[in-house]
Amino acid sequence: MTVSTLDRPADRPTPAADASGTPAAALQAGPAPTVAVLIPCYNEEAAIGKVVQDFRAALPDAIVYVYDNNSKDRTVEVARAAGAVVRREPLQGKGNVMRRMFADIEADVYVLVDGDDTYHAPSAPELVKRLWDEQLDMVNGARVTEIVAAYRPGHRFGNLVLTGMVAKIFGSRIGDMLSGYRVFSRRFVKSFPALASGFETETELTVHALELRMPIAEVKTPYKDRPPGSHSKLNTIRDGIRILRTIIILVKEERPLPFFSAAFGLLALLSMILGVPVIATYFETGLVPRFPTALLATGLMLLAFLSLTCGLILDTVTHGRREAKRMSYLSLRAPGNHPPLAGARGDERR
Secondary structure, eight states, X not given: OOGGGGOOOTTSOOOSBOTTOOBHHHHHOOOOOOEEEEEEXXXXXXXHHHHHHHHHHHSTTSEEEEEEOSOSSSHHHHHHHTTOEEEEOOSOSHHHXXXXXXXXXXXXXXXXOOSSSOBOGGGHHHHHHHHHHTTOSEEEEEEEOOOTTTSOHHHHHHHHHXXXXXXXXXXXXXXXXXXXXXXXXXXXXXXXXXXXXXTTHHHHHHHHHHHTTOOEEEEEXXXXXXXXXOOOOOOHHHHHHHHHHHHHHXXXXXXXXXXXXXXXXXXXXXXXXXXXXXXXXXXXXXXXXXXXXXXXXXXXXXXXXXXXXXXXXXHHHHHHHHHHHHHHHHTSOOSXXXXXXXXXXXXOOO
């Protein structure tokens, strides 16, 4: 990424100096960020060459990395011929590839995109510039298209439902949670645990940003159909269920008190439905004729309070985990050019 693509907008006034007398040139000038384009790939021979070429043209100073995930076709050869740095990840699944990419690559800004040639490469400079200028940690490329084949109604509906669920639980700041086109800061990438193994990793990325209340943005980007010969690896039903399961697990781990309180309410309600008639009979006759029902109602109520206790304990544990993740996140430098600290010998980049 060149400095010219990340310069200050012309309509913003440039101060002569800050309060400490630092010249404006020192405040605004700074090294251009190093940009890495990350492309996870599996059997994308028909599309990967154009994806690499388009992103090399859009971001001429960036390094394009293609991580092959056990492709059976000529994906590796085509990507290397197009000018990409090609590496391999043997563990199958997009989440596994992303874990490897985030661990291996060092850069200031990371552009994540699928290798199917459906995302708009010319939008990349705008996404990178916005992240760098506004010191954001994630910019999400929300898909916009009128092509039915590119964004099938089933996928569109599933995305709306799943994104709505995450928005209701974790906060409504992202409109296209399942987009594969995103730009990240270094502190996002190096603080992201990357526990998912498959397509549910996009959900994990979104929840990570929302849970730590990171500065994020969403930019609408054109979306198109796959080129001839390229086929989607996404299974609507199977992967939709996996994403839903991931949401439930994340709710349990990140919102344990509401999760176990809901279990408490359900178990307590069932206990009362079974137990109230038994109690009413006891007060009328002094007998408990339905002894098994009474035991079941008692057991359900005990389980209800056990669930509530688990929620209270795990909520405290989760609070501590969130603090630890926040401290890890804050230990990394924010994106953007920063004025030098008073008395500092130089700007050390972590």
